[in-house]
Amino acid sequence: MKNMNLNLLVWRQKDAGSKGKMESYIAENISLDMSFLEMLDQVNEDLIKKGLDPIEFDSDCREGICGACGVVVNGQVHGPQRATTVCQLYMRNFKDKDKIVIEPFRARAFPVIRDLVIDRSSFDRIIMAGGYISVNTGGAPDANSIPVAKEIVDKAMDAAACIGCGACVAACPNASASLFTAAKISHLALLPQGKIERKKRAEKMVSQMDKEGFGDCSNIGECEAACPKEISISHIARMKREYFRAVVDEIEK
Amino acid sequence: MHLDAKVPDGPISQKWDKHRFNIKLVNPANKRKYTVLVVGTGLAGASAAASLAELGYHVKSFCIQDSARRAHSIAAQGGINAAKNYPNDGDSIWRLFYDTVKGGDFRSREANVYRLAQISSHIIDQCVAQGVPFAREYGGLLENRSFGGAQVSRTFYARGQTGQQLLLGAYSAFMRQVNKDNIEMFARREMMDLIVIDGKARGVLVRNLMSGRIEAYAGDAVILASGGYGNVYFLSTNAINSNASAAWRCYKKGAYxxxxxxxxxxxxxxxxxxxxxxxxxxxxxxxxxDGRVWVPKKSGDLRRSEEIPESERNYYLEQRYPSFGNLVPRDIASRNAKQVCDEGYGVGTTGLAVYLDFADAIKRLGQNTVTEKYGNLFDMYEHITGENPYKGSMTIFPAVHYTMGGLWVDYNLMSTIPGLHVLGEANFSDHGANRLGASALMQGLADGYFVIPYTIGHYISSTDLPSVTTEHSEFRVAEEEVSKRIDRLLSVKGEKTVREIHRELGKIMWDNVGMSRNKSGLQKALGQISDLRDEFWNNVNIPQTGNHLNKNLEQAGRLADFLELAELLAVDARERNESCGGHFREEYQTKEGEAKRDDENFSYAAAWEFKENDKPAELHKEKLVFQEVELSQRSYK
Structure with missing residues (x-):
């Protein structure tokens, strides 16, 4: 197969305070076996050689698990392939002369640091608010002392698979972090170890999510469609139940 | 300097208990007066930071990623070993210890490995309590699977994402302590230098990767958990940002x-x-x-894998190693793949690949079970190659993955710089010359959850630590040097990009210092590395400036260090005139082509000391004494 030339339109922005704009570039001699980010690597090599500023973007593991990468490709979060981070998107999904528009994940709670690099520390603060089981190191009982049904642990694992990339936020018209927050609440609420703190956890995490400036969920489902780990929107329903349970309990007290 | 490993006396099974009783403690009320600086937030760094903060220490944590949740431990797929013996198949602490020492080709420190095996079970307990969703049987109990180098099933796993789940467990414990103000977290910070005052590690300089500013932090002890140096080969399974710079800065400050x-x-x-x-x-x-490794019996067979009948396939691992078969340790499996490809039986467009076949497993277990066990791996394979592994065989080839070497540490995980403790892949301690699968996660978490909380207390309580602030002149001197180095990098403005030079370094290393090595190749590599280093400092082209996010500048600093480390790696390989584990010297092999050790002359850990002014590094030897395990030629036949 012949290599391709592509027309890129890329978001460039110096820092959070500056105004950004789209710039066009030609990506030359792109192999079908390249990943999307390897294509950008090559464009950057060409830009450096020409004395121009390379396009900054985040990436680390490049195998779809660290959650560092993420851009919007032609309006689609992480690009056109289902259940795939942009580092695992391969150029065989594109054709010669294609026009490709590349933008950062956009949300008020994800300010741009530079070009396609964004600040997702709001996610850390949501976890910080309660996304854990309060056990110190040492003194844990034998791992087999509490049996957990396979179906339950499988469901918990489905939720725990979240990589924290922020695709759900970028895809949501409300820029809601509900799927991210729900995935953690759901993972821990399903397991016997996590049930003890479920109410406090749901309340704190949901309230932190609001504080960070994320929008609310209106059941559109874009998040599930964009999620590279295919985390189900049903976890949001569970989060709502968990939250409701916690609030009602508080009122009854 | 004499290398004292500080291994406690007494029978091996009692050393750690005895040591924990003998070491000094820090009064709970006093712990909050001490600050520990932790560099890295992978399994070792995050678990150490969380555990120390829980004990009451004030912890400052630094990572190069945008969040503590992203370190490359997250990419570990297969599992974590522990001597639980849940399957009742004959496992024990002693067997895990023995397998690890043997798997490491008798080049690790017995006492450390035994402690690791002892601690292994507690790690699983801890992780389950944190909510790590390990795979379970229908009865609700934990499931195990087998890994290379072992004949028991002792590997716990969470689908193909075990590293992710363990790291998110450690990260959740970590974030809980951030919430309690016991940990201050500094993301997007890269360690640029270690501050040594009165001979003790008392601080770090980090570069704020967003603003480019150099920031100084003082503390009472430093923990380095910054991972391995596999990216010296350019192409490896490590993350793009994995690097050895923090460890290399410490080496240049006196850590062996x-x-x-x-x-x-x-x-x-x-x-x-x-x-x-x-x-x-x-x-x-x-x-x-469940996969079977094979190549066609006919060299240059161009048929698709599924068209090649059973009788024309050579399942070479099953043939050569009947008792371990496809589950021989990694170094042996890799070398055999290279050998069959060198002999011309390799497959794929480059001839540098062998087949991994699941047809038998699919027939035996059904496609659904295979999908349940390995689904995400099969999907990943299809994404990358565009081929469906349920239909034909996968093609695989060896790649650089992990580095057993690292900063030298004693039994307390302290380096030769007092106060500088080194954890996880960044240290050299437990895996000898070859690490067994599913043992990296075990070691990282053992170091962080269960070793360092004890040993750092001993260091702090038995050491005079006068108050130090970042106003100290050592900070200023180091800061000037760090800034000068960055300016020098930016001022070269040559022709080649960082990536081009890194790729060249990788080729030199892979060709001559890779899967098999020989003296003349190593000598050749040393010359090429030195030339490339000169070229780097005279001809690298780093765009833009140092006062904003500039990933090329970050990578350039890391490459500058790799260009020095590569030389030490090749020198160490040249000086070790034997083959052991991952270090295979062609001159030293048995008749069957297996690694041939020389226990009489090389039963030591080689600890290199940095020398100023371009003088060669000085070798110190820590003699390895084997009291519990009898040295033998490793056999997996």
Missing amino acids: FANPCYTQIHPTCIPVSGFHQSKLTLMSESLRN
Whole structure:
């Protein structure tokens, strides 16, 4: 197969305070076996050689698990392939002369640091608010002392698979972090170890999510469609139940 | 300096208990007066930071990623070993200890390995309590699977994402302490130097990767958990940002670097597809539980894998190693793959690949079970190669994956710089010349959850630590040097990009200091590395400036250090005139082509000391004494 030339339109922005704009570039001699980010690597090599500023973007593991990468490709979060981070998107999904528009994940709670690099520390603060089981190191009982049904642990694992990339936020018209927050609440609420703190956890995490400036969920489902780990929107329903349970309990007290 | 490993006396099974009783404690009320600086937030760093903060220490934590949740431990797929013996198949602390020492080709420190095996069970307990969703049987109890180098099933796993789940467990414990103000977290910070005052590690300089500013932090002890140096080969399974710079800065400040030549080449990776490639992707070793490795019997057979009948396939691992078969340790599986390819039986477009076949497993277990066990790996394979592994065989080839070498540490995990403790892949301690699968996660968490909380207390309570602030002149001197170095990098403005030079370094290393090595090749590599280093400092082209986010500048600093480390790696490989584990010297092999050790002359850990003014590094030897395990030629036949 012949290599391709592509027309890129890329978001460039110096820092959070500056105004950004789209710039066009030609990506030359792109192999079908390249990943999307390897294509950008090559464009950057060409830009450096020409004395121009390379396009900054985040990436680390490049195998779809660290959650560092993420851009919007032609309006689609992480690009056109289902259940795939942009580092695992391969150029065989594109054709010669294609026009490709590349933008950062956009949300008020994800300010741009530079070009396609964004600040997702709001996610850390949501976890910080309660996304854990309060056990110190040492003194844990034998791992087999509490049996957990396979179906339950499988469901918990489905939720725990979240990589924290922020695709759900970028895809949501409300820029809601509900799927991210729900995935953690759901993972821990399903397991016997996590049930003890479920109410406090749901309340704190949901309230932190609001504080960070994320929008609310209106059941559109874009998040599930964009999620590279295919985390189900049903976890949001569970989060709502968990939250409701916690609030009602508080009122009854 | 005499290398004292500080291994406690007494029978091996009692050393750690006795040591924990003998070491000094810090009064709970006093712990909050001490600050511990932790560099890195992978399994070792995050678990250490969380555990120390829980005890009451004030912790400052630094990572180069945008969040503590992203360190490369997250990419570990297959599992974590523990001597639980849940399957009732004959496992014990003693067997895990023995397998690890043997798997490491008798080049690790017995006492450390025994402690690791002892601690292993507690790690699983801890992780389950944190909510790590390990795989379970229908009865609700935990499930195990087998990994290379073991004949028992002792590997716990969470689908193909065990590293992710363990890291998110440690990260959740970590964030809980951030919430309690016991940990201050500094993301997007890269360690640029270690501050040594009165001979003790008392601080770090980090570069704020967003603003480019150099920031100084003082403390009472430093923990380095910054991972391995596999990216010295350019192409590896490591993350793009994995680097050795923090460890290398410490080496240059006096921490000895041990066994740099012990590098692990993982047998089951997706083969290289072209020049553009930025990294290699591992397919978990767990695949070797059910996958069968083979090549066609006819050299240059161009048929598709599924068209080649059973009788024309050579399942070479099953043939040569009947008792371990496809589950031989990684170094052996990798070397055999290289050998069959060198003999002309390799497959794929480059001839540098072998087949991994699941047809038998699919027939035996059904496609659904295979999907349940390995589904995400099969999907990943299809994404990358565009081929469906349920139909034909996968193609795989070895790739650089892990580095057993690292900063030398004693039994307390302290380096030769008092106060500088080194954890996880960054140290050299437990895996000898070859690490067994599913043991990296075990070691990282053992170091962080269960070793350092004890040993750092002993250091702090038995050491005079006068108050130090960042106003101290050592900070200013180091800061000037760091800034000068960055300016020098930016001022070269040559012709080649950082990536071009890194790729060249990788080729030198892979060709001459890779899966098999010989004296003349190593000598040649040393000359080439030195030339390339000169070229780097005279001809690298780093765009833009140092006062904003500039990833090329970050990578350039890391490459500058790799260009020095590469030399030490090759020197260490040249000086070790034997073959052991991941270090295979062609001159030293048995008649059957297996690694041939020389226990009489090389039963030591090689700890290298940095010397100023371009003088060669000085070798110190820590003699390895084997009291519990009898040295033998490793056999997996």
